[in-house]
Every structure is written in C-alpha cells, then in structure tokens.
Amino acid sequence: xxxxxxxxxxxxxxxxxxxxxxxxxxxxxxxxxxxxxxxxxxxxxxxxxxxxxxxxxxxxxxxxxxxxxxxxxxxxxxxxxxxxxxxxxxxxxxxxxxxxxxxxxxxxxxxxxxxxxxxxx
Numbered sequence: 001x002x003x004x005x006x007x008x009x010x011x012x013x014x015x016x017x018x019x020x021x022x023x024x025x026x027x028x029x030x031x032x033x034x035x036x037x038x039x040x041x042x043x044x045x046x047x048x049x050x051x052x053x054x055x056x057x058x059x060x061x062x063x064x065x066x067x068x069x070x071x072x073x074x075x076x077x078x079x080x081x082x083x084x085x086x087x088x089x090x091x092x093x094x095x096x097x098x099x100x101x102x103x104x105x106x107x108x109x110x111x112x113x114x115x116x117x118x119x120x121x
C-alpha cells in the first residue's frame with residue numbers, strides 16, 4: 001500500500017544559505033533532497049508544503065530529512081493517517097496553480113549545480 005507524507009518547511013536564513021531573496025534556490029534544494037528518496041508522486045497545494053507519495057512506508061525518511069534539512073530549514077514531516085480500508089484521512093482546499101507550478105519544476109529540475117551537499121538515501 002502506498003503511503004503519503006506531509007512536509008511543511010520554512011527557510012531558516014535564505015540570504016545566508018541560498019542567496020539574497022533566493023527562495024527558488026531553497027525550494028530547488030528541498031526538491032533535490034526529495035528526488036533522492038525515489039518518491040512515486042509529489043504534490044504541492046500550499047506555498048511551502050509538499051505531499052509526497054511512496055510505494056511503501058519510508059523508515060529512513062525522517063532521519064534522512066533531518067540530516068539534509070535541519071541546517072537550512074525549520075520543517076515538519078508526518079505520515080498521513082489511513083483508515084481501515086487504506087484510504088488517507090485528509091482534507092484539502094488546494095490552490096491548484098501551485099501544483100501545476102510543481103509539475104513544471106519537477107520536469108525542469110536539475111540538481112547538478114546545487115551548492116549544498118546532499119547525502120545519499
């Protein structure tokens with residue numbers, strides 16, 4: 001059964017870690033970190049939130065994100081609850097344009113010139 005994780009984040013100091021007002025670079029860093037995890041799908045319905053779907057429960061994910069994100073971001077990650085039938089227990093009021101933007105970001109994502117180290121998953 002696939003599992004969905006909810007990740008919300010805020011950059012600790014964008015200027016210091018990613019450049020003056022460079023929120024796009026901060027977001028690209030997080031997307032590159034997440035790309036290493038082999039997610040099945042990723043969605044974004046709020047500015048600094050991702051819903052990340054995996055084929056199975058990810059036992060290493062919390063530790064992996066702590067290693068790669070704690071220096072640069074305040075964040076919260078949780079596994080979404082499921083009912084006895086395996087359906088996620090969640091409600092959304094999405095801003096759909098944000099998810100469309102994420103589709104383009106994923107398509108154009110290049111992690112080759114990222115200026116921060118990312119550990120292997």
